[in-house]
Amino acid sequence: xxxxxxxxxxAKERLPGPVWDFLAGGSGTESMLTAGREALDxxxxxxxxxxxxxxxxxxxxxxxxxxAAPLGIAPMAYHQLAHPEGEVATARAAGDAGALxxxxxxxxxxxxxxxxxxxxxxxxxxYWLKRRELMxxxxxxAESAGFRALVLTVDAPRVAFRPRDxxxxxxxxxxxxxxxxxxEVMAASHGSRDGESAIARHSKEQFDPSITWxxxxxxxxxxxxxxxxxxxxxxxxAQLAVKHGVSGLxxxxxxxxxxxxxxxxxxCLTEVVDAVAGGCQVILDGxxxxxxxxxxALCLGxxxxxxxxxALWGLSHSGAEGVAGVLRLLIDEFEEVMAxxxxxxxxxxxxxxxxxxxxxxxxx
Numbered sequence: 001x002x003x004x005x006x007x008x009x010x011a012k013e014r015l016p017g018p019v020w021d022f023l024a025g026g027s028g029t030e031s032m033l034t035a036g037r038e039a040l041d042x043x044x045x046x047x048x049x050x051x052x053x054x055x056x057x058x059x060x061x062x063x064x065x066x067x068a069a070p071l072g073i074a075p076m077a078y079h080q081l082a083h084p085e086g087e088v089a090t091a092r093a094a095g096d097a098g099a100l101x102x103x104x105x106x107x108x109x110x111x112x113x114x115x116x117x118x119x120x121x122x123x124x125x126x127y128w129l130k131r132r133e134l135m136x137x138x139x140x141x142a143e144s145a146g147f148r149a150l151v152l153t154v155d156a157p158r159v160a161f162r163p164r165d166x167x168x169x170x171x172x173x174x175x176x177x178x179x180x181x182x183x184e185v186m187a188a189s190h191g192s193r194d195g196e197s198a199i200a201r202h203s204k205e206q207f208d209p210s211i212t213w214x215x216x217x218x219x220x221x222x223x224x225x226x227x228x229x230x231x232x233x234x235x236x237x238a239q240l241a242v243k244h245g246v247s248g249l250x251x252x253x254x255x256x257x258x259x260x261x262x263x264x265x266x267x268c269l270t271e272v273v274d275a276v277a278g279g280c281q282v283i284l285d286g287x288x289x290x291x292x293x294x295x296x297a298l299c300l301g302x303x304x305x306x307x308x309x310x311a312l313w314g315l316s317h318s319g320a321e322g323v324a325g326v327l328r329l330l331i332d333e334f335e336e337v338m339a340x341x342x343x344x345x346x347x348x349x350x351x352x353x354x355x356x357x358x359x360x361x362x363x364x
Contacts, residue, residue, distance in 0.1 A: 001317070001325055001329070002329075003329070004289050004290070004310050004313070004326060004329060004330075005289075007310060007313035007314050007317055007322065007325070007326060008309075008310070008313050010313070010316070010317045011023075011082070011312065011313040011316040011317060012024070014316050014317070015081075015082065015316055017168070018165075018168040018170050019081050019173070021164035021165065021167075021168055021170070022081070022164070022165055022168075022170050022199075023081065023082075023309060023312055024164075024309065025162050025163070025164035025165060025257070026162065026255070026256035026257050026260075027160035027161060027162050027256065027257050027258055027259070027260050028160065028161060028163070028260030028261070029260055029261075030163075030256065030260075031256075031260055031261055032253050032256030032257075032258075032259075032260060032261075032262065032264065033255075033256040034256075035253070035256070035263075035264035035267075035287075036253060036256070036264040036265050036266050036286035036287030037287040037289065038264075039264045039266040039267045039287070039358065040266050040287050040288075040289075040293050040296060042356065042357070042358075043266075043296045043299075043300075043354050043355075043356040043358060044354065044355040044356065045292065045295065045296070045299075045337070045341060045353060045354060045355075046352065046353050046354060046355055047340055047341045047342055047353075048341065048342035048343070048353075049342060050342075051342035051343075051344065052344065053338065053339040053342060053343075053344045055344060056335050056338040056339050056343075056344045056345075057344065057345050057346075058070070058331065058334060058335050058338060058346065059098075059346070060303070060304065060346045062100060062121075062248075062281060062283075062303060062304050063148065063149055063226050063228075063247060063248060063281060064148070065100065065120075065121035065148055066098075067098055067099060067100060067120075067121070067304070068097060068098025068099065068331065069098065069099070069294070069330075069331045069334055069335075070294060070297075070298060070302075070303065070304035070305060070346055071097075071099045071100070071294060071304060071305060071306075071307070071327065071330060071331060071334075072094075072099055072100030072101065072102060072123075072283070072304060072305070072306045072307075073090065073094055073099060073100065073101045073102060073306065073307060073308070073311045073323075073327075074102060074250075074252070074255075074285045074306040074307060074308035074311075075102040075103065075104040075123075075125035075151060075153070075230070076104055076308055076309075076311070076312060077104045077106035077107065077108075077178065078104075078106060078107075078108045078172060078176055078178070079107065079108055079109070079312065079315060080108035080109070080176045081108075081173070081176060081312075082312045082313075082315040082316035083315045083316055083319045083322075085109075085319055085320070086107070086108045086109045087101075087103060087107045087108065087109040087113075087114045088109050088113055088114055088117040089117075089315060089319045089320035089323065090311060090315055090320070090323050091103075091114045091115075091117045091118040091120075091122070092117045092118070092119075092320040093314075093320040093321070093322075093323035093324040093327060094118065094120050094323070094327065095117075095118050095119030095120035096119070096320075096324050097120075097324055097327035097328060097331065098120060099120060099327050099331075100120065100121050100122075100123065100304075100306075101114075101118065101120065101121070101122055101123070102122075102123040102124075102125050102151055102306070103122055103123070103124055103125065103147070104125050105124065105125055105126050105127060105138055105178070105180060105181070106178040106180075106181075106186075107178065107179070107180060108176050108177065108178065108179060109179065110179055110180060111124070111138070111141050111142055111145050111147070111180055112141070112145050114145075115145035115146055115147070121148050122142075122145075122146065122147045122148060123147060123148060123149040123150065123151050123228065124138065124139070124142040124147045124149075124150055124151065125150075125151040125152075125153060125230065126138065126139075126150060126151065126152050126153070127152075127153055127156060127203075127206075127207055128152065128207065128208045128211045128215070129185075129206050129207065129208060130206060130207070130208045131185070131206075132218070134181060134185065135222075136222055138180060138181075139222060139223050139225070141180070142225070143223065143224075143225060147225070148225065148226070149225055149226040149227070149228055149247070149248070150219070150223060150225050150226070150227050150228065151228045151229075151230050151250065152216075152219065152227060152228070152229055152230065153230045153231055153254075154229050154230065154231045154232065155230070155231025155232075155233075155252070155253075155254050155258050155259070156203070156207070156231070156254065156258055157207060157208075157209035157211075158200070158203050158204055158207060158209060159197070159199055159200040159202075159203035159204075159207075159257075159258075160200075160257060160258045160259065160260070161197075161200065162197055162199075162200070162257060165197035165199060165200070166195055166196055166197050166200075167195070169192045169193055169194045169195060169196060169197075169198075170192070170197050170198060170199065171189065171190050171191055171192035171193075171198035171199075172186075172189045172190050172198065172199075174190075177190075185206060186202070188201050188202040188205050188206075189201075189202040213240055213244050216244045216245070216246070217244075220245055226247035226248065227245070227246050227247060227248075228246065228247060228248035228249065228250060228283075229241050229246050229248075229249050229250065230249075230250035230252050230285070231250070231252050231253075231254060231258070232249045232250070232251060232252075232272060233251060233252075233253070233262065233263060233265065233268040233272070234268065234271065234272070234275075235271045235272060235274065235275030236275070238271075238272040238275035238276050239275050239276070241276070241280065242276050242279035242280055246280055247280055247281065248280050248281040248282070248283060249272060249276065249280060249281070249282050249283070250283045250284075250285050250306065251265045251268050251269050251272050251282060251283065251284050251285065251286070251302075252265050252284075252285035252286055252306075253265045253286050255286070255308050255309065264286060264287070265284060265285060265286030265287070266284065266286060266287065266296075266297070266300075266358060267358055269282070269284050269297065269300045269301065269302060269358065270300050270301060270351075270358055273300065273301030273302065274301070281303040281304075282301065282302050282303055283302060283303060283304045283305065283306055284297040284300075284302040284304075284305045284306070285305065285306040285307075285308065288305045288306070288307040288310075288330070289307075289310065290330070290333055291329075291330050291331065291332065291333025291334030291335070291336065291337050292333065292334075292337050293305065294330065294334045294337075295334060295337045295338070295341060295343070295349060295353070296354060296356075298346060298349035298353075299349045299350060299351055299352075299353040299354040300351065300354065300356070300358060301351070307326075307330065310326045310330075311323050311326055311327075313326065314326035314327075341353060
């Protein structure tokens with residue numbers, strides 16, 4: 001495979017229609033599925049010449065973890081929808097590539113099995129559940145298994161209406177389960193009903209929509225792991241995150257699956273970066289499809305990027321080998337861009353490296 005779109009085409013052909021719709025679909029009008037990609041495409045790179053690029057070093061550090069490139073895999077549930085090995089295969093591939101893997105609390109393999117297969121850094125993603133003791137149990141298991149950070153998704157007090165899932169009456173298929181939570185807690189996600197998404201029904205039953213910034217104090221009390229917030233899109237919230245002791249922010253539109261008609265993640269990046277003013281690390285998650293996108297994000301102030309669906313495309317194609325192929329493509333493309341940009345290290349990327357209207361958003 002020489003480009004990510006080839007993995008996408010293969011995944012669409014291999015996966016059952018309702019599963020593909022669940023992975024590929026968005027909320028509402030699905031306007032946000034392409035918004036991030038379109039924003040990234042509007043950014044133009046400004047290369048420098050006569051720079052020694054005989055050696056390009058793509059390595060970086062993210063919350064103390066050494067990465068081969070500023071790249072990670074975003075949290076996504078139920079990797080076994082794409083391949084029987086699920087998150088174990090994804091972890092193996094991420095480790096081989098030197099990339100970060102963020103594991104969903106709705107993973108279809110146990111945290112312990114994923115950690116045993118991983119040779120790279122792992123973070124655990126959480127939704128805030130009404131039953132906090134379930135969160136504490138997951139956190140303790142993650143700590144024991146060597147996970148390095150917690151990622152709290154904050155843009156989903158409820159799962160938004162996703163028309164493809166409603167039309168399909170989508171429910172998690174038999175034989176696949178969020179094995180790190182009890183069958184009782186996950187029961188609603190398996191009950192198929194015409195015209196309704198079981199995923200949305202489960203979120204209404206289990207997610208706590210009442211949490212506020214003050215609740216982050218409880219999370220800091222129950223763990224010593226760094227806390228990262230995923231789904232922050234404004235400078236105001238970025239400043240509040242730093243004030244409340246957050247170690248990182250993931251600027252993300254949830255893959256176009258939550259608020260319809262919002263600004264895309266790339267359009268929000270510089271506002272968030274300027275607002276935190278170095279107070280925490282910032283990661284871009286949204287529309288990453290080429291190594292040049294990594295360079296663009298770094299120029300706009302991100303410390304790293306995450307990619308989501310492409311990892312599942314690779315997983316469905318050939319398991320760990322497919323995920324590794326996706327990551328290799330992105331890293332190889334990024335290293336080529338480094339050389340052609342005259343930026344031999346990650347630290348050489350800055351706002352002078354892009355021409356973009358996205359650089360003009362003021363800080364609050």
